[in-house]
Amino acid sequence: MSALDFSFVDWDIFSKFVLKGMLFSVELTIVATLGGIVFGTLLALMRLSGNKVLELPAVVYVNGMRSIPLVMVILWFFLLIPFLIGRSIGAELSATITFVAFEAAYFSEIMRAGIQSIPRGQTMAGQALGMSYAQNMRLIVLPQAFRNMIPVLLTQTIILFQDTSLVYAIGAYDMLKGFVTGGKIYGRVEEMYILAALVYFVICFGLSALVRRLQARIAIIR
């Protein structure tokens, strides 16, 4: 065993370096989850519309996104956004846009499965009551689909939170970067990697324990 030394760790390091990154990681997770659910639901509805003109772009988009590594997607957006709008927008904003676009593809697959899990009879009953497509979706299908999908959605959110560390590729200031920056100043990066792993572990383990409890409750109700 050789020199690991945690004596330099104090609250100051946390508040000066880590906190800012942690807030960004959390913000990125929340924005990408909400944005991903909204756009993902739209993509799922396009795929299930039965209209080829709507279906095809959604299929291409979802399968395209899902076959590329997230790191490459992050790099792509970071390269393309300044190219398209003519000015640089910063790594953090670029990462946020990337994650919403990327997660939409994953959430759309979850939503599609959720919508398909609702028996046809529900839609038909809605139609028999004279509901329009929009009413049927909004009042009958989506509320049930969301409920069925909540555990999977939350699990995806945990994975998403872990994946926010990949913004390392474009140098955005997230939680991992916060730990590394603090560690570099004290020349103790290895110790900070361990602390980072610990903090990620506690957050993700806690959240997945919550999801398991929720899952048990939902399973009883159904």
Place this chain on the structure above:
Amino acid sequence: MTLDWQVFLQDDGGGRTYLEWMFDAWGWTLSVAGSAWVVAMVSGCLMGILRTLPPDTRLNVWLARFANAWVELFRNIPVLVQIFLWYFVLPKIFPAMQQVPGFVLVVLGLGFFTSSRVAEMLRAGIQAMPRGQRYAAMAMGFTTWQTYRYVLLPIAFRTIWPPLTSESMNLLKNSSVAFAVSIAELTMYAMQVQEETSRGIEVYLAVTALYTVSAFAVNRVMALVERRMQVPGLVVAGNVGGGH
């Protein structure tokens, strides 16, 4: 915007063209992902089995606890952080590990990260089987090892093959995090050549195409295996999951 594909014919300053370098990088991506796949399958299946051992001896109980802890440990830390731990932290704690090549450390990192997902799938696959299967095997006088070898695993593997297929594709995509510790794989290549040549779009397009082709190839190979080991009349349930 005009694309200039000639960039791939330029010399990279070391006597090879960017095209040749790209195929080298592709080779690295495939070997990192392939080796990590072997590590993930071996350790993941072992852990998945241990988690479902019947709790009739103390040893079994402890083995199951160990495997559960293994899964939680490797599942709840981001893969990039795990790579850093393997590459920077472990060699510092254990100086003997400084002799181990970076490639091996990254393969272990990626492999064990993926093993937690494999173990989770296999556990679910085994537990999804009717309990009577295990009891029938016991009634036949099978040992625990024989029960797994001849009764539980053959069915469980067929059940988990579809999610295992997407996990294998995830592993291939996750191998891109090796860029962070200077393994000369595709993502690293993309970042570096983008900087050297400023032809980012051409380079990214080519690298993206290679990733897509590789992921598709993995998918086809797994589908082929799935067809080959199909048991007529045996319906296995599909599985919806997240993950990247």
